[in-house]
Amino acid sequence: MAKIVFTVLIFLISIGSMLSQNVGQPGNDSIVNYTDIQGNKQGKWIKKYEKDKIAYIGYFKNNKLVGNYKRWYYSGALKADINxxxxxxxxxxxxxxxxxxxxxxxxxxxxxxxxxxxxxYATDGILMLKESYKNGVLDGNTSAYFRNGQRSKLAPYSNGKLNGVYKEYWEETGITRLEIYYKDGVRYGAINVYYENGKPYLQGNYFCDLPHGKWTVFFKDGKIEKELEYYHGKLKNEDKYNEAFKQQMKKWEQMKGKIPEPSDEDFFSPKQKSQQPNNEY
Known part of the structure; x- marks a missing residue:
């Protein structure tokens, strides 16, 4: 009897050893949706929205994806392909x-x-946005593009904050439309706005994210239209401040150089209305 028990134990140990060696290797399809005694996903995993509707197929090693990972929309169209x-x-x-x-x-x-x-990219294949990241944080130039391929915006980031000259461009000519200097995410220094012909429309300065000092507005022929004087965000000569310029200033205040980006959150944990149930990897 003792010999039989010993033989069974040896057999179970050998099976466990085989599992530990094979589970978690891409291409090993013999075991699916396996979780080890530590609670870590191992080997091939297949998750479904419902019967015959696959959400993802991937390979895990110690709870981390390895090899090829694919996720599908509820419709069956491929959503993500990651190696x-x-x-x-x-x-x-x-x-x-x-x-x-x-x-x-x-x-x-x-x-x-x-x-x-x-x-x-847009749905027709046109490049919309290019970003530079360092370990999840924007670092380097972010560029947005018009549909004609011309750059529309250039935003220099350092450690997640705008640093340097943020620029916008006119679509047809590619000429600079707007320049604002940033320091650690704050507007700090010159702002220049240009007509489509490249001539200045506005020249001014920011100090700690507030308009400060002399701001000059120009006609298209280069002649001065008005000169405004700011002191830490407060306009000193409001009599020269018309409604059109007021609205333009409001627009600049709201913009602050931010370029929105498409979200890839759902490529790892989709939350589609039609999805049942909500399967996370």
Whole structure:
């Protein structure tokens, strides 16, 4: 009897050893949706919205995605295709619109943190936005584009904050339309606005994110239209401040150089109305 028990124990140990060696290896499909005694996902995982509707297929090693990971929309169209390295520390991603066209591509570190250059595309394939990341934080130039391929905005980031000269451009000519200097995310220094012919429309200054000092507005022929004097955001000569310029100033205050980006949140935890149930990887 003791010999039989010993033989069974040896058999179970050998099975456990085989599982530990094979589970978590991309291409090993013999075991699906396996969780080890530590609660970590291992090996091939298939999650479904419902019967015959796959949400994702991926391979895990110690709860981290490794190898190829694919996620689908509820409709069945491919949503994400990411190739991870052996330890899951780096992944190269392609994200898709629900019609199958490329939405974005770039690099992930630590599973789902953006790094290096990311590009975003419209549904017709036109490049919309290009960003530079460092471990999930904007670092480097962010560029937005018009549909004709001309750059529309250039935003220099350092450690997640605007630093340097933020620019906007006229669509047809590519000539600079707006320049504002930023320091650690705050407007601090010169602002220049230009007509489409390149001649100045406005010249002014910011101090600690507030208009400060002399602001000059020009006619298209280069002649001075008005001169305004600010002191820490307060206009000193309001008699020269017309409604049109007031609205333009309000627009600049609201803008502050921010470029919105498409979200890739749902590529890892989709929340579509039609999805049932809400499966997370």
């Amino acid at each position: 991870y390295n052996k330890d899951g520390s780096v992944g190269y991603a392609k994200l898709f619109w629900d019609d199958g066209k490329l939405m974005a591509k770039g690099k992930y570190v630590n599973q789902n943190i953006k790094d290096s250059i990311w590009e975003y």
